[in-house]
């Protein structure tokens with residue numbers, strides 16, 4: 179019986195870091211085998227609509243008051259669909275609570291199958307998976323698995339000859355949509371037109387045991403997360419290779435750091451000839467997350483290019499420190515509300531039968547998708563992508579959006595975000611800076627950009643936005659650009675007070691956006707680039723600014739409690 183209790187606790191406890199699967203496999207409090215718990219949840223989630231119907235029609239929850247909706251669904255799944263039935267002794271009270279109703283349950287299950295015109299359980303399963311996709315809209319919007327080729331140790335051509343040799347190229351992301359239960363079997367591949375060396379494959383594809391993944395030749399990184407490094411380093415070649423050192427100020431787990439290293443490697447022929455190689459200083463204020471960063475840097479083979487500064491607060495970095503005197507480019511991807519992160523199929527959102535008490539209030543058999551507040555036992559936080567596909571979760575690095583987002587919190591976040599970018603603008607030789615978030619909120623995106631452009635440091639030193647026509651080719655043709663007003667977001671702000679941003683059309687066109695729920699297969703994301711003419715200002719006036727920043731930081735100490743360690 180521990181299998182079912184474990185599955186219930188996994189589904190109801192708040193999500194912490196890591197993917198759903200990795201959380202189960204690393205959980206210390208499970209008594210059943212993690213593989214069994216995971217398999218039960220995944221299988222039951224495929225059948226949830228049917229099982230909820232069967233349980234409601236059999237009146238199981240009214241007749242067996244000990245069963246909660248979630249426990250009932252898991253038990254009935256095994257009772258009806260597992261060869262050996264419920265994994266508990268025959269005399270166990272909960273097993274008996276289900277088996278007492280076996281005739282009714284079986285009859286309702288058969289009725290549901292026949293209603294769909296299916297002759298076998300296999301046909302039935304295919305039909306309900308189709309229904310699920312249609313209901314979830316996932317037949318229209320495809321969220322693929324994104325794979326970035328790591329130019330430090332391989333090339334796209336090499337990978338096409340090896341890891342992807344038996345994959346068939348398709349022309350659109352829509353063709354990566356799952357069309358059967360077995361998504362892993364579909365060896366389809368889409369070459370991304372915006373980001374060089376980026377591939378999309380069907381979401382179910384698993385590379386974690388492939389040599390290319392283990393050797394760091396391929397990195398699982400969402401497309402939007404590749405925008406900042408590409409915007410910063412662009413399509414440079416041997417003749418105009420990047421000059422100077424780079425900083426990734428908010429770097430863990432390290433996707434964008436290793437992407438910068440990979441882009442530099444593409445221009446690397448130059449580096450061999452030069453005495454001084456470009457260095458990347460990569461840091462994270464969280465000591466714990468810096469360990470992941472260091473691990474990722476090593477796994478990607480970038481140790482010789484990247485210097486990790488563990489536990490380093492970017493705002494405390496001294497502009498006059500000789501180590502940073504050649505820093506010309508900085509990438510800032512600070513903590514944000516995470517409101518652009520899509521749940522995808524990480525934590526299954528189960529449709530449950532109605533609990534006995536509320537059932538009489540509604541016509542029998544009517545079902546709706548349960549909201550979290552209907553059933554405390556299903557309360558769970560959305561999980562990533564993916565993000566992060568490098569076995570880290572945006573929940574580690576950003577706030578997790580649950581329902582409406584607190585406006586006060588957004589204001590605090592945006593103020594730190596702006597301070598972080600303004601600090602970046604003060605490095606004496608800096609000429610290029612990118613700012614990104616996985617938030618969909620104007621206040622964390624375009625509004626931060628406007629605030630930065632108006633800042634004293636930006637004005638003094640001649641910083642401006644990198645215009646669309648100056649952006650790398652792949653981003654120039656990306657059509658989702660900055661917005662003047664929030665779109666489809668849920669906050670506690672009244673419509674009349676909703677902010678709008680004072681940026682010119684050209685400035686908005688310089689901002690790059692991604693949205694979930696369209697044909698691009700991404701979550702919400704934002705990135706903008708800032709540039710300056712190196713001749714346009716001196717660095718001397720900046721030392722005083724940085725002291726003030728540190729003083730301000732003490733005032734806002736409560737913000738720093740947000741780190742996960």
Ligand SMILES: C[S@@+](CC[C@H](N)C(=O)[O-])C[C@H]1O[C@@H](n2cnc3c(N)ncnc32)[C@H](O)[C@@H]1O
Pocket residue numbers: 403427428429430431432433434435461462463464467490491492493511512513514574575576598741
């Ligand atoms: C969105 S995550 C970064 C993800 C990372 N860029 C990647 O692509 O893998 C934000 C990170 O910024 C770090 N952070 C926030 N404020 C910071 C600061 N002032 N200095 C350094 N790191 C900071 C957080 O600890 C968190 O790990």
